[in-house]
Amino acid sequence: QLQLQESGPGLVKPSETLSLTCIVSGDSISSSSYYWGWIRQPPGKGLEWIGSIYYRGDTHYTPSLKSRVTISVDTSKNQFSLKLNFLTAADTAVYYCARHYGNYWYFDLWGRGALVPVSS
Amino acid sequence: QSALTQPASVSGSPGQSITISCTGTSSDVGSYDLVSWYQQHPGKAPKLMIHEGSKRPSGVSDRFSGSKSGNTASLTISVLHTEDEADYYCCSYAANNILMFGGGTKLTVL
Numbered sequence: 731q732l733q734l735q736e737s738g739p740g741l742v743k744p745s746e747t748l749s750l751t752c753i754v755s756g757d758s759i760s761s762s763s764y765y766w767g768w769i770r771q772p773p774g775k776g777l778e779w780i781g782s783i784y785y786r787g788d789t790h791y792t793p794s795l796k797s798r799v800t801i802s803v804d805t806s807k808n809q810f811s812l813k814l815n816f817l818t819a820a821d822t823a824v825y826y827c828a829r830h831y832g833n834y835w836y837f838d839l840w841g842r843g844a845l846v847p848v849s850s
Numbered sequence: 851q852s853a854l855t856q857p858a859s860v861s862g863s864p865g866q867s868i869t870i871s872c873t874g875t876s877s878d879v880g881s882y883d884l885v886s887w888y889q890q891h892p893g894k895a896p897k898l899m900i901h902e903g904s905k906r907p908s909g910v911s912d913r914f915s916g917s918k919s920g921n922t923a924s925l926t927i928s929v930l931h932t933e934d935e936a937d938y939y940c941c942s943y944a945a946n947n948i949l950m951f952g953g954g955t956k957l958t959v960l
Contacts, residue, residue: 769896769951776853776939776951776952776953776954777888777896777939777941777951777954778951779941779949779950779951782949790947790948792948792949793948826895826896831901834884834901834902835884835941835943835949836884836886836901836902836941837886837888837896837898837941838898838901840895840896840897841895842895843895
């Protein structure tokens with residue numbers, strides 16, 4: 731059974747870089763049908779798509795975060811990662827990784843989420 | 851791009867039906883049959899309920915249905931159950947390989 735698990739720091743400081751990894755278990759990240767995405771949710775607010783990556787490295791990012799975001803994939807470890815730099819308190823959120831069905835643009839499997847507070 | 855527009859809240863009684871709207875533009879909802887809907891209970895990850903506008907994943911109750919008219923997509927839940935109380939989010943493809951979520955709707959089952 732496919733599972734996704736986010737891992738990363740519990741707290742990051744303003745102006746620093748957030749690094750999160752999503753470990754995929756139960757199936758290969760190199761499936762031709764899927765992208766792998768990151769979505770975030772500030773406390774008490776709605777969902778925001780950050781971006782998605784294909785196993786070959788093709789990436790798509792939301793325009794508002796594109797200048798600060800890098801998503802990468804490591805097929806040898808069956809995982810993908812998110813880096814978000816120049817953090818502010820507004821980046822405080824639960825960060826979810828999810829499997830994104832490529833051509834149809836929906837997320838069919840989600841990780842449990844990782845809360846990342848940005849605070850000094 | 852702006853987020854898709856959803857009502858902040860809707861409510862209904864057990865056994866009733868409700869509909870949640872998701873309004874976009876001719877550049878997103880109106881141009882593609884690529885709207886998905888997610889259910890989120892407090893403290894939990896979102897769960898896919900509808901994809902490609904009207905398709906239900908395996909395991910999702912047929913009480914949930916999706917549709918579209920023009921630039922507005924809709925999620926209908928028939929025969930409300932108390933466990934349907936949750937937040938619901940729509941999401942649409944918006945050209946140039948971009949996805950947008952709606953602001954979310956809180957469903958209260960009275």
